[in-house]
Amino acid sequence: MPGRSEAHERLLRRAATVLGGCLGSFRLPDDVAIVLARGAGSHVYDVDGREYIDYLLGSGPLLIGHAHPAVVAAVQRQAALGSTFYTLNEPIVELAERLIEAIPCAEQVKLVSTGTEATLHALRIARAYTGKPAVLKFEGGFHGVNDYALMSALAARPTDYPTPIPDSAGIPSAVEADVLVARWNDPDLLDALVATHADRLAAVICEPLQRALVPAPGFLRTLREVTERYGVLLIFDEIVTGFRLAYGGAQERYGVVPDLATYGKAIGGGYPLAAIAGRAEIMAVADPTRRGRAPLAHLGGTFNGNPIGAVAGLATLEVLRQPGSYERLYAVTERLTSGLRALAAERGIPLTISGDGPLFQVFFTDQPVADYPGVLASDRARARAFGLACLARGLFVNPGEKFYVSLAHTDADVERTLAIFADALDAVA
Ligand SMILES: Cc1ncc(COP(=O)(O)O)c(C=O)c1O
Structure with a gap:
């Protein structure tokens, strides 16, 4: 990640030596790789204290956010x-x-x-x-x-x-x-x-x-x-x-x-x-x-x-189980996806958002995506570039893959996310 401290760089080098730089199939490119220090609610923080809005959520489990x-x-x-x-x-x-x-x-x-x-x-x-x-x-x-x-x-x-x-x-x-x-x-x-x-x-x-x-x-x-x-x-x-x-x-x-x-x-x-x-x-x-x-x-x-x-x-x-939980999860996700659709339309970028409930994925195509051949036919390189652009701007995501939403995501998170989506779309336009 641009601006990583020397201590952060050192930790990444140690991880490269002893872990091959990853914990499995999830491996960020070296220029945006980070080591996380903590999570709270909808946010994670890297070892330099830089904050990210988290749409990975531990790959899904943290449906009510970090450290509830x-x-x-x-x-x-x-x-x-x-x-x-x-x-x-x-x-x-x-x-x-x-x-x-x-x-x-x-x-x-x-x-x-x-x-x-x-x-x-x-x-x-x-x-x-x-x-x-x-x-x-x-x-x-x-x-x-x-x-x-x-x-x-x-x-x-x-x-x-x-x-x-x-x-x-x-x-x-x-x-x-x-x-x-x-x-x-x-x-x-x-x-x-x-x-x-x-x-x-x-x-x-x-x-x-x-x-x-x-x-x-x-x-x-x-x-x-x-x-x-x-x-x-x-x-x-x-x-x-x-x-x-x-x-x-x-x-x-x-x-x-x-x-x-x-x-x-x-x-x-x-x-x-x-x-x-x-x-x-x-x-x-x-x-x-x-x-x-x-x-x-x-x-x-x-x-x-x-x-x-x-x-x-x-x-x-x-x-x-509390009343309103799922309404909230669906409403936050709807604001994110309808906002992103509008931003792409303003820029003339062909984009299909797929998903249901509090998860969605962004496909760069003007076709509906109904099956795996449809996924393969979409512009996957651009989807990954969009995810990487989001990451560099402060959203913690699996580039090119699903966004997970939690009960901890706030209205302020949505506003900031949409501003980052706009910048990231400009970066991949
Ligand atoms: C639908 C589905 N099934 C199974 C798995 C495997 O779960 P785990 O990573 O806990 O082994 C995953 C993981 O992402 C998944 O998304």
């Missing part, structure tokens, strides 16, 4: 009582009850630590329950970084349906044979693929709001009908949409109930916690007492049901 006082108090209380037990504890029982109250498909939940584990286990449970090996996912749908998920999620070219394009080297080729890929928002292709492969298909998994691409009217309903007709389980990956689109997530927002669903991000209140939810009859295949007498989907993890994540999640859900 209720979350901090709950975590401090629990930390003094013990941080992990590897067995039942009261906070996790309470969180499981809150999840089941909120989630339409949930009769039972299993807890893990990350979204990647949640989708891995949901797919394994589906295979164990149905006795079938294959799964179908959608091109451009992201379900974490397990071997089954990293198929046609991030490819640089369109998929030749239903043959997946692995998104990573190092994935065993055997996995590809059991993953089919369909086009998002294409009900006819979906119907044909499920009909053809029903005898080996355990489940269809989707993000009900795929990244920021809204489901076309009736598409999720078709998905539900087709999977039911052919005896295939439907899994909603609600790791982003859960408690974000509505308290009851995408299931409440879109009125479609899957067989299984995965949760992460918001349910841990900013701490690592994720869940698989579903009908008790299906979840029963993960019951360890079945070992040796019935098919068992083995599910385990050192930090499963962690009490710190549980109390942080409970505190977060309590805030979200």
